[in-house]
Amino acid sequence: MGADNNMQDKDDQIDLNQNQSDHVSTSGTLDDEQRVKVLSPGMLVAKRFFRNKLAMVGLVILVTMFLFSFVGGMLTPYGESEVFRKKDVILKDYAMMSENKDFLYTNEEGKDFPSIAGAKMILAVNNGNSTFEAKDVTYSLIKEDENLYQITQLTPVANVLTLKGKSSFTSAEEGGTVSNAVKSGYEAAVSEGADNFEADGIFYYIVKEGKQSAISIMDRTALASKKVFSAAGGAELSYDFKLNAEKAFNHQLSSFEADGNTYEMEVEESTGFISLNGEDYAIMSSYAVRPVGSEALSLQFIRAVQEAVLGDEGSVEYTGKDGSSIHYKIEMKGNEFKIRSEQKTQLNDDFASPGNTHLLGTDGHGMDVLTRLMYGGRISLMIGFVAIAIETLLGIIIGGVAGYFGKWMDTILMRIVDVVICIPAMPLYIIVGSIMDYYQIDPRVRIYLLCAILGLINWPPIARMVRGQILSFREQEFMTATEATGIRVSRRIFKHLIPNVIPNLIVIATMGLGEIIIMEATLSFLGIGVKFPYASWGNIINSVNDVFVMTNYWFVWIPAGFLILITVLGFNFVGDGLRDAFDPKMKR
Amino acid sequence: MKKFLIRRLLLSIVILFFVSFIIYSIERCLPTSYVEGKARQMSQKAGAKPYDELLEQLTNSYGLEGNILQGYAKWLSNAVKGEFGDSWVWSKPVTEKFKEVIWYSFAMSGISFVFQVIIAIPLGILSARKQYSRTDYAVTVFALIGISLPTFFIATLLKWVFSINLGWFDLYGIVGRMHEQLPPIGQVLDMGKHLILPVVTLTVVSVGNLMRYTRTNMLEVLNSDYIRTARAKGLSENKVINYHAFRNILIPIVTLLGSTIPTLFGGAMITETLFQIPGIGYISYMSLTQGDVPFTMFYMVFLAILTLAGTLIADILYAIVDPRVRVN
Numbered sequence: 001m002g003a004d005n006n007m008q009d010k011d012d013q014i015d016l017n018q019n020q021s022d023h024v025s026t027s028g029t030l031d032d033e034q035r036v037k038v039l040s041p042g043m044l045v046a047k048r049f050f051r052n053k054l055a056m057v058g059l060v061i062l063v064t065m066f067l068f069s070f071v072g073g074m075l076t077p078y079g080e081s082e083v084f085r086k087k088d089v090i091l092k093d094y095a096m097m098s099e100n101k102d103f104l105y106t107n108e109e110g111k112d113f114p115s116i117a118g119a120k121m122i123l124a125v126n127n128g129n130s131t132f133e134a135k136d137v138t139y140s141l142i143k144e145d146e147n148l149y150q151i152t153q154l155t156p157v158a159n160v161l162t163l164k165g166k167s168s169f170t171s172a173e174e175g176g177t178v179s180n181a182v183k184s185g186y187e188a189a190v191s192e193g194a195d196n197f198e199a200d201g202i203f204y205y206i207v208k209e210g211k212q213s214a215i216s217i218m219d220r221t222a223l224a225s226k227k228v229f230s231a232a233g234g235a236e237l238s239y240d241f242k243l244n245a246e247k248a249f250n251h252q253l254s255s256f257e258a259d260g261n262t263y264e265m266e267v268e269e270s271t272g273f274i275s276l277n278g279e280d281y282a283i284m285s286s287y288a289v290r291p292v293g294s295e296a297l298s299l300q301f302i303r304a305v306q307e308a309v310l311g312d313e314g315s316v317e318y319t320g321k322d323g324s325s326i327h328y329k330i331e332m333k334g335n336e337f338k339i340r341s342e343q344k345t346q347l348n349d350d351f352a353s354p355g356n357t358h359l360l361g362t363d364g365h366g367m368d369v370l371t372r373l374m375y376g377g378r379i380s381l382m383i384g385f386v387a388i389a390i391e392t393l394l395g396i397i398i399g400g401v402a403g404y405f406g407k408w409m410d411t412i413l414m415r416i417v418d419v420v421i422c423i424p425a426m427p428l429y430i431i432v433g434s435i436m437d438y439y440q441i442d443p444r445v446r447i448y449l450l451c452a453i454l455g456l457i458n459w460p461p462i463a464r465m466v467r468g469q470i471l472s473f474r475e476q477e478f479m480t481a482t483e484a485t486g487i488r489v490s491r492r493i494f495k496h497l498i499p500n501v502i503p504n505l506i507v508i509a510t511m512g513l514g515e516i517i518i519m520e521a522t523l524s525f526l527g528i529g530v531k532f533p534y535a536s537w538g539n540i541i542n543s544v545n546d547v548f549v550m551t552n553y554w555f556v557w558i559p560a561g562f563l564i565l566i567t568v569l570g571f572n573f574v575g576d577g578l579r580d581a582f583d584p585k586m587k588r
Numbered sequence: 589m590k591k592f593l594i595r596r597l598l599l600s601i602v603i604l605f606f607v608s609f610i611i612y613s614i615e616r617c618l619p620t621s622y623v624e625g626k627a628r629q630m631s632q633k634a635g636a637k638p639y640d641e642l643l644e645q646l647t648n649s650y651g652l653e654g655n656i657l658q659g660y661a662k663w664l665s666n667a668v669k670g671e672f673g674d675s676w677v678w679s680k681p682v683t684e685k686f687k688e689v690i691w692y693s694f695a696m697s698g699i700s701f702v703f704q705v706i707i708a709i710p711l712g713i714l715s716a717r718k719q720y721s722r723t724d725y726a727v728t729v730f731a732l733i734g735i736s737l738p739t740f741f742i743a744t745l746l747k748w749v750f751s752i753n754l755g756w757f758d759l760y761g762i763v764g765r766m767h768e769q770l771p772p773i774g775q776v777l778d779m780g781k782h783l784i785l786p787v788v789t790l791t792v793v794s795v796g797n798l799m800r801y802t803r804t805n806m807l808e809v810l811n812s813d814y815i816r817t818a819r820a821k822g823l824s825e826n827k828v829i830n831y832h833a834f835r836n837i838l839i840p841i842v843t844l845l846g847s848t849i850p851t852l853f854g855g856a857m858i859t860e861t862l863f864q865i866p867g868i869g870y871i872s873y874m875s876l877t878q879g880d881v882p883f884t885m886f887y888m889v890f891l892a893i894l895t896l897a898g899t900l901i902a903d904i905l906y907a908i909v910d911p912r913v914r915v916n
Contacts, residue, residue, distance in 0.1 A: 054728065415603065422607045424891035426857050427884065428614065430876040435617050518738045522858060525740045544744050547759065551752050561741035568736035576732065 045503075048581040055577020061570030065563070069377030078368045080375040081533040084358070085366065086349035093292045094328060094341035097305060100288045103147075103224040108239045113151065113222035121151060121224060130195070131207065140205050140218060142196075145250050147226035150243065154205055154216035160186065162211050172214075186215060227272075230289070231282040232299040245274060245284055271306050289339075305330070305339055351553050361555045364543050365532075369556060373563060376535035380564070383451050383536075384517045388509050390455025395462025396505070400493050402463070403470030414467070417460040425457050429519075433528025443531040450529055454516055462508055469501045503582035510575035514568035521564050537564045589907070596903065600896045607892045608667070608885075612660045615881055623647060626676060626879065646676075663885065673882035677875050682886045685871065692762060693855035693867030696783055700790035701852055708795050709841065712802025716810060717829065727799065734796030743789045743862040750785060757785055760864040786863045790856055801844060802837065809836045839910045847902035850894040 039047065049055055073080075103122065107113050117134035124132035124141055131140045131154070142150040156172040167187070169178040181199040189197035189206060196205045196218060203218040223239050225246060231237050241258040248256035248265050249272045255264050263281060266273040271285040280299055287309070289302045301318050308316040308330060316339070319325045327342045348366030352358055360369035402413035432453055436446055473479060474497070482492045517537075523529030524538025532539065540560040544550040550557065627643040637645070654662070666673065672682040715727035751759045758764060762782050763775075770778055809815060810833055818832045855869030864870060868887070875883035 054725065415599075418599075418603050419606045419610070422603055422892040422895045423610060424854075424888050424895075427872065427876055427888050427891070428611075430873070431614055431884065434877060434879065435614075438618065514736060518736070521738050522740060525738075526858075526861075538738075541741065541744070547752075550744060550748055554748070557744065561738065561744070564738050564741060565733070565736050568738075569732055572732045572736055576728070 045581045049577050052577040052580060054573045055581070058570045058573025058575075058577060061566055062574060065377060065567045065570060066381070069374055069381055072374040073371075073378055076368075076371045076374055078371040080371065080535060081365075081367060082371070083366045084349040084352070084362055084368065085346045086352070087344045088347050089342045090345045091329065091340045092343050093338060095289055095291050095297055095301075095305065095339040097287050097289045097309060097330075097337040097339060099335055100226055100228050100286055103149075103226060104228065105151075106223040106225070106229075106237070106239050106242050108220045108222065111153070111219070111221045117151075118224075121149070125149065138216070139221065140216075144243075144246065148246050148250070149224040150220060151222045151224055152203070152205070152218040153221045154207075155219060156214050156216045157204070158182065158215040160213045160215060162190075162213065169215075178215075182215065227284045227286055228288040229282055229284050230297075230299060230302050232280060237282060241282075242284075245272065245282070248272075249284060268307075268310055271310065273303065287337075305337075309337055351549075351556070354555050360559055361553070363540070363556050364546075364549065369540070369559065372535040372540055373537070373560060376537045376540055376560065377563065377567075379447065379530055379534055379536045380517055380520060380538070381567070383447065383454070383520045383530075384513045386451040387454035387458070387516045387520075388513050390452065391459040391512070392462055392505060392509050394455065394459035396466055396498060396501070398459070399463035399466025400470060400498060400501075403467035404474065404489075404493050404497065406471075406474075410467070413463070417463050420457070421460045423457070425519075428457065429453065429523055430526070430528060433523065433526075437528070443534050447530055447534065450520065450523070454519060458512065458516070462505070462512075465504060465508060466498075466501050469504060470497050473497055473500055503578075507575050507579040507582065510571050510578060514571035514575070517564065517568055517571070537561075592907075593904070596900055600900065603896060604889070604892060605664075608664070608889050609660055611885060611888045611892075612663060613656055615885060616656055616659065618879065618881075630676065667885075667889070672886040675875065675880055675883045677878050677880040677883065678871075682882050685883070686868065686886065686890075689866055689871045690853060690855075690868050692865055693860065693869055694853055696786055696860070696865060696867060697790065697852040697854075697856060699783065700787045700794065701848065703787065703791045704795045704798050705845065707791070708798035709802050712799045713806050713829070713834070713837070715799075716803045716806030719807065727803070731796035731799040731803075734792050734794070735800075737793055739789060739793050739856075739858040740862060742792055743785070743859060746785050746789060747862075758782060762865050782863075783865070786856075786859050786865055789859050789863075798844070802841060805837045805840045806833065809833045812836075839906070842909050843902050843906045846905040847898040850897040850901065854891050854894050 078084075103118065105113055105118060114135060117132075117137070117139060120132045120134040121139065121141065124130070129141070130143075131138055133139070138154040140152050140154055142152065144150060158172055158178045159170050160167050161170075162168075167183075167190075169183055169186075171178050179200070182204060185197040185199035185204065186206065189195070194206075195208075196203055198204070205216045205218045207214045207216065220239065223242055223246075225242065227246060227249070229237050229242060229245075238259055241263075244256045244258040245263070245265065247253075249267060252267055253265060255262055257263070261276060264275045264278075266275070270287070271283065273280065274282040274284065280303060283299065283302055283306060285306060287306065289297060289305055291297045304316050304318050305328075314330055316328045316330060317325055318328060329340045329342060331338045331340065349362050350364050350366045352362040352366075354361040358368050358370065360373070363369050363372060398413050398417070402410045402417075432449075436449065441449065470493075479492070479496065482496050487496070520529055520536065521538030521541070524536045525542050527539070527542060527545075530536035530539050537560045541557045541564075543553075544557045623646050624643060627639055627646050630646075631637065631639040631642050670683070674680065675682045675685055678685045711727050711730075715724040718724050747757075747759055751757045762779055764778050764782065767775060767778050815828060815832055818828045823832075853868070855867045855872065857869035857873050859865075860867045860869035861873045872883065872887040874880075875887070
């Protein structure tokens with residue numbers, strides 16, 4: 001390339017000459033424009049550099065990347081680790097509604113109806129018996145309706161022996177007497193063929209066994225019904241209320257009395273809506289509505305669901321106490337109805353497709369990819385610059401000292417260079433990364449450590465270059481001159497030798513920057529470099545380790561990889577251009 | 589020459605001594621509780637020895653009971669005898685595991701190396717001959733893109749395009765699902781097919797340097813006086829390039845290629861890991877991340893040896909190829 005560059009320089013001179021011939025000189029004296037323009041060496045370098053198209057492309061890329069990372073980060077409305085949330089409609093099982101096929105028991109106040117008795121009762125119902133025993137207690141069943149039974153506990157009061165139409169009463173208790181009211185009541189009941197009677201406000205039950213029969217007090221214990229009652233506020237409903245409600249329901253009455261109140265009843269198919277003074281009070285239905293979660297269902301909600309199901313509607317709109325209207329979907333599954341709430345839930349807006357709000361979409365954490373790229377660029381570039389600064393400094397000092405002093409100093413330092421070069425970089429980074437993982441180092445400190453490690457590993461080539469250059473400069477006349485004038489050693493090295501090394505250093509450092517950026521990205525990609533929540537181009541791409549992300553969300557990882565490529569390419573273009581510019585003969 | 593070789597070898601041994609000491613010291617930075625955790629983990633494997641015995645064995649084999657110097661001396665005395673211990677992850681001697689996997693790495697790197705040479709040298713020469721032409725720019729840009737591409741990005745891109753979107757290759761591994769059922773030739777072809785993407789990746793990211801190197805050296809040769817003389821004699825351009833120029837750029841290129849050969853055994857850690865090719869790179873990566881100290885020590889020392897061998901070969905080749913160079 002040397003020859004061509006020389007030729008280009010000649011072209012420049014021809015250009016200059018042409019300019020001169022264009023200029024018509026009137027005076028014949030030498031003015032500024034007639035003088036042959038001589039550029040300073042620096043300007044020559046700059047001129048050659050700016051003429052290099054690739055280098056210019058590289059420069060434009062780098063300027064763009066810097067603006068993108070440092071200015072873009074300021075302009076973006078979002079934060080580096082700002083998580084975006086979205087509202088999404090989620091169908092959540094909210095309640096179930098199913099036909100109730102089991103007896104539900106309502107105990108009379110103060111009475112206990114054990115579950116074993118419930119089982120016996122069902123047996124008795126199935127066998128058509130009107131009494132059953134459980135735990136040494138005899139119960140009788142009073143059938144009110146197909147699915148409604150009053151269960152009473154029987155306490156024997158008297159035995160009756162009937163011989164030839166004549167009954168003789170003996171009290172069940174030792175030495176007790178049987179009142180006349182009971183006797184007459186019994187007689188009346190037997191003559192009517194009934195099995196119970198009332199006397200003095202107490203109900204008695206008659207069990208007949210041949211000639212003997214037993215009279216027992218009937219104590220209301222429990223109400224067994226297949227209807228499900230739900231009351232406002234989850235209140236417990238009394239035996240009396242339920243019994244009367246059932247009776248009213250069965251007889252299609254529009255009102256009934258219980259516990260001293262008069263309730264309105266509105267019957268719709270298998271469901272009764274009970275209200276007190278115009279307000280919803282309870283619902284009785286053969287369908288049970290149960291919540292899926294722990295939250296209790298309100299009466300209004302149950303009513304709305306019941307009405308919707310009866311009306312064969314597929315959905316129900318219900319306004320809760322807090323005034324928010326929720327849409328519920330009713331799905332039938334077998335014999336059950338599922339009531340699913342269409343709830344708007346806040347979710348991380350992850351993997352949102354590119355659009356107006358997020359130009360490059362969002363990543364797996366619901367963060368804006370473009371913003372992350374900007375902040376990631378800051379960190380990647382910063383790490384690059386800091387690391388390259390460290391390695392250049394080390395390289396200059398070690399290479400300079402070795403080159404200038406030579407002899408044993410040179411030997412020792414160069415052996416150190418050999419040793420460091422031999423340490424395998426990548427495995428070392430991985431080990432150091434896992435050590436840092438083990439000690440759970442703060443992500444911010446980690447970034448600094450990463451810079452330091454990258455700088456500490458990569459300085460030997462720079463030291464070698466500096467040493468080589470200084471070895472050759474040391475023998476030249478200008479160095480002899482500095483020695484003759486008695487300049488301090490440190491000044492000789494840093495003022496007279498190093499500046500001559502600078503051109504090569506700049507080239508190596510520019511190219512090295514690209515390498516460091518790739519190295520940092522690789523480490524972050526492997527998960528041992530920059531850690532979340534900080535962004536770096538490498539750890540943004542890290543998400544492709546999940547094949548699902550790689551397959552479906554190109555916008556998460558391709559832009560980051562592209563930015564790394566472009567930036568490193570920019571550094572390489574510029575470095576290449578600088579090398580050509582500094583050394584037109586290009587000896588190396 | 590013999591004197592030079594002996595001196596260099598001795599120097600290499602000294603360097604290796606220091607390198608392995610540094611590596612050992614870094615390994616020792618791992619917290620001591622780490623070994624205990626490792627022993628506990630190993631003792632839970634089926635048919636493993638009890639915890640105490642394992643802990644003693646691990647501490648012993650790594651000289652962890654003493655200070656760094658004692659520990660290193662112990663490791664070194666074993667390593668010199670070729671005993672690198674049993675791998676903690678692979679549960680077999682380190683050297684045995686190494687022998688198992690090294691050839692995958694060598695095959696992959698070797699194939700890629702051949703491709704690099706085939707692509708880079710002609711293109712480098714071409715771009716030097718037509719300096720500042722469109723071809724030159726195209727080749728330069730191509731080479732620099734190759735240099736600038738992060739391995740993991742090109743590998744992921746290739747996987748995305750060819751494995752996921754086109755479905756031509758498997759995403760991971762060296763063998764397909766039906767590998768065992770295939771005839772011997774089919775098995776080789778199957779492995780070859782799985783090596784395509786890794787080899788492409790490796791070639792793309794490595795070819796740029798060789799191309800730039802060829803171009804730079806070719807330019808230097810083309811600007812030298814003997815080429816001008818050859819042209820002045822009226823030799824045809826082909827003859828100038830093929831006889832005079834090409835022979836001369838062989839000196840730096842052979843030197844570079846010679847020094848690259850040892851690194852072919854070192855494995856390509858990132859590429860192998862991304863494609864899960866069970867070569868030395870991937871196996872070492874697994875060992876490194878799982879804290880397998882014996883394997884890691886072995887691998888790093890092995891890489892250091894390869895680097896030293898590379899420089900040594902470069903020096904020797906330089907002396908052989910270029911008779912003007914005096915080794916002393």
